[in-house]
Amino acid sequence: MIKVALVGIGKIAIDQHAPAITNSSEWELSATVSRRGKLPGIPAFSDFDTMLASCPDIRVVSLCLPPVPRFAYAAKALRLGRHVMLEKPPGSTLSECHALRAIARTNRLALYATWHAREANKIAVAKAWLKNKRLHKIKVIWKEDVRRWHPDQQWVWEPGGLGVFDPGINALSIVTEILPDSIYITESSLEFPANRQTPIAASLRFAHPHGADATMILDWRQQGTQVWTIEAKTDQGKLLLLDGGAQIQIDGQDTILTDDHPLSGEYANLYTRMAQLVADGGIDMDLEPMRHVADAFTLGHRMTVDPFEW
Amino acid sequence: MIKVALVGIGKIAIDQHAPAITNSSEWELSATVSRRGKLPGIPAFSDFDTMLASCPDIRVVSLCLPPVPRFAYAAKALRLGRHVMLEKPPGSTLSECHALRAIARTNRLALYATWHAREANKIAVAKAWLKNKRLHKIKVIWKEDVRRWHPDQQWVWEPGGLGVFDPGINALSIVTEILPDSIYITESSLEFPANRQTPIAASLRFAHPHGADATMILDWRQQGTQVWTIEAKTDQGKLLLLDGGAQIQIDGQDTILTDDHPLSGEYANLYTRMAQLVADGGIDMDLEPMRHVADAFTLGHRMTVDPFEW
Numbered sequence: 001m002i003k004v005a006l007v008g009i010g011k012i013a014i015d016q017h018a019p020a021i022t023n024s025s026e027w028e029l030s031a032t033v034s035r036r037g038k039l040p041g042i043p044a045f046s047d048f049d050t051m052l053a054s055c056p057d058i059r060v061v062s063l064c065l066p067p068v069p070r071f072a073y074a075a076k077a078l079r080l081g082r083h084v085m086l087e088k089p090p091g092s093t094l095s096e097c098h099a100l101r102a103i104a105r106t107n108r109l110a111l112y113a114t115w116h117a118r119e120a121n122k123i124a125v126a127k128a129w130l131k132n133k134r135l136h137k138i139k140v141i142w143k144e145d146v147r148r149w150h151p152d153q154q155w156v157w158e159p160g161g162l163g164v165f166d167p168g169i170n171a172l173s174i175v176t177e178i179l180p181d182s183i184y185i186t187e188s189s190l191e192f193p194a195n196r197q198t199p200i201a202a203s204l205r206f207a208h209p210h211g212a213d214a215t216m217i218l219d220w221r222q223q224g225t226q227v228w229t230i231e232a233k234t235d236q237g238k239l240l241l242l243d244g245g246a247q248i249q250i251d252g253q254d255t256i257l258t259d260d261h262p263l264s265g266e267y268a269n270l271y272t273r274m275a276q277l278v279a280d281g282g283i284d285m286d287l288e289p290m291r292h293v294a295d296a297f298t299l300g301h302r303m304t305v306d307p308f309e310w
Numbered sequence: 311m312i313k314v315a316l317v318g319i320g321k322i323a324i325d326q327h328a329p330a331i332t333n334s335s336e337w338e339l340s341a342t343v344s345r346r347g348k349l350p351g352i353p354a355f356s357d358f359d360t361m362l363a364s365c366p367d368i369r370v371v372s373l374c375l376p377p378v379p380r381f382a383y384a385a386k387a388l389r390l391g392r393h394v395m396l397e398k399p400p401g402s403t404l405s406e407c408h409a410l411r412a413i414a415r416t417n418r419l420a421l422y423a424t425w426h427a428r429e430a431n432k433i434a435v436a437k438a439w440l441k442n443k444r445l446h447k448i449k450v451i452w453k454e455d456v457r458r459w460h461p462d463q464q465w466v467w468e469p470g471g472l473g474v475f476d477p478g479i480n481a482l483s484i485v486t487e488i489l490p491d492s493i494y495i496t497e498s499s500l501e502f503p504a505n506r507q508t509p510i511a512a513s514l515r516f517a518h519p520h521g522a523d524a525t526m527i528l529d530w531r532q533q534g535t536q537v538w539t540i541e542a543k544t545d546q547g548k549l550l551l552l553d554g555g556a557q558i559q560i561d562g563q564d565t566i567l568t569d570d571h572p573l574s575g576e577y578a579n580l581y582t583r584m585a586q587l588v589a590d591g592g593i594d595m596d597l598e599p600m601r602h603v604a605d606a607f608t609l610g611h612r613m614t615v616d617p618f619e620w
Contacts, residue, residue, distance in 0.1 A: 092608070092609055093494055093495055093605035093608060093609055094404075094601050094604060094605055094608075095492070095493075095494035095495065095598075095601055095602060095605050096494045096517075096605075098492070098494075098601075099492055099494050099519075102492070159497075159498065159609050159610060159611045160608070160609045162608075182405070182408070182409055182412070183405075184403055184405035184406045184408075184409050185403055185405065187469075188469065192612070197611055197612060207406075209409075288405075291404050291405055291408075291604075292405060293608065294404060294601075294604035294605065294607070294608045295403035295404055295405050295406075295604065297604070297607040297608045297610070298402070298403060298404075298470070298472075298603065298604045298607045298608075299402055299403055299469050299470045300469060300607070301469045301507055302502070302507060302612075
């Protein structure tokens with residue numbers, strides 16, 4: 001059993017990380033670090049330094065903090081000889097991620113920048129299906145209600161919090177995983193609430209090497225049904241990924257592909273992969289989804305929209 | 311003599327590229343491509359495709375276009391077997407630069423993302439001086455008048471034109487060249503004119519691995535004296551780079567270092583390097599300065615300031 005400390009006990013840690021660790025035969029949840037949050041029966045620290053000093057046997061730190069404070073924790077853990085696993089996005093800037101990778105290399109430690117959305121049930125199926133087809137069009141629609149998924153999380157509106165790109169980077173992580181070709185943003189429209197520092201909506205257009213029509217719509221103001229859909233039209237039919245990759249349709253039909261294997265869960269897969277990286281001392285840090293976000297900001301046409309209040 | 315076509319005949323091509331090529335014994339300026347601009351005695355094309363089709367003997371294309379249209383020209387040139395040299399910044403997005411590099415690799419052609427500011431006379435001296443010293447503070451001040459250096463260049467205010475980061479990326483290219491350690495942005499304030507899409511001023515703070523105080527001020531509203539200064543305080547004295555690296559002072563004194571070798575010129579150095587890359591089929595594309603710009607936008611605290619009119 002690999003002992004892991006979970007840092008940042010918020011919604012994602014409680015809903016996803018803790019159950020994935022607890023249900024795994026490879027991992028042992030040995031400590032939590034959080035100003036307020038605790039988990040029943042798990043030694044709880046409010047101070048990261050204290051945990052690191054008190055628990056030399058905990059070799060892995062899994063960070064579920066918001067992106068801005070995350071780097072300092074990750075760098076400290078690596079410098080003190082711990083392997084590090086990062087919630088997405090891997091940092092608040094690309095350069096910070098490069099710096100972190102350099103520290104992990106120097107210290108010969110495992111570093112895993114996770115993209116949980118890539119582990120959704122039908123992503124591998126979609127990737128295999130798209131592999132040998134000619135893409136004509138890909139249309140991504142990611143519309144959710146920020147109040148429901150980030151209740152009172154002020155950091156999403158602060159500089160570095162990424163705004164609607166916090167969920168949007170999940171869509172980007174899927175698209176960059178399933179498409180056989182690289183794409184890049186050529187148009188970006190960003191809608192900033194008048195009283196906030198990060199966008200609440202975005203509309204992106206991408207160039208594709210074979211000229212496919214590639215677009216992405218992100219919106220954090222969605223009431224009612226939440227939409228996480230990727231539609232791909234090819235020379236050999238149409239693929240539809242629904243619910244962020246949980247469901248797949250080919251040419252309008254749920255296929256046998258939807259029942260191909262039992263669900264193990266996105267986060268279970270991430271911890272299985274992390275166990276491999278710890279064994280190998282490996283680094284898995286694909287920054288492509290984050291690079292697209294940075295490109296969207298750099299190239300962004302800014303529009304000011306209605307103020308946002310919780 | 312290597313035949314080169316110069317594409318985008320504006321201020322930088324006329325002031326810098328054309329003289330550097332003409333004064334070189336390695337290069338021959340064989341064509342220009344521009345909607346309006348021409349150079350005396352040089353075959354002038356208004357259409358890029360026509361030039362490429364008409365001049366199979368021109369093996370190198372040097373692109374002085376604004377960043378947004380540049381990629382399409384670069385990709386086309388590479389796909390038609392030409393080596394490519396790019397003015398800075400190398401593209402309008404990071405992902406576009408990655409795509410271009412992949413095309414150059416596939417086609418086994420030279421690709422050079424130039425950073426002319428790194429070729430300023432005293433940059434190598436500053437780099438050597440800083441190498442074995444402990445940095446306490448670095449302060450970059452880059453203040454110039456956009457009306458003087460970009461007269462009526464509308465693209466600098468369009469999405470992707472980068473605004474004050476068009477000169478600011480020169481400062482970033484120098485800092486990343488002369489510092490022995492990597493830094494990354496932790497705070498970014500961006501001032502956007504109410505009627506423009508790109509910032510007219512920026513204030514950046516960086517984290518440094520040994521805790522040095524690292525800041526950068528960019529301003530495009532500077533009247534009178536233009537300022538391009540980098541001040542570095544170390545455990546062994548103070549370095550001052552003036553005029554974008556043309557002059558250097560150590561502890562307040564102009565030193566013998568200022569007369570160490572005759573000026574050959576920033577652009578002469580770039581074309582010498584490009585000749586090597588053409589010979590080797592090499593790729594020189596350091597994206598670190600551009601990554602910092604993307605980080606500044608991603609992490610930026612946006613402020614709206616007075617409208618800008620030419």
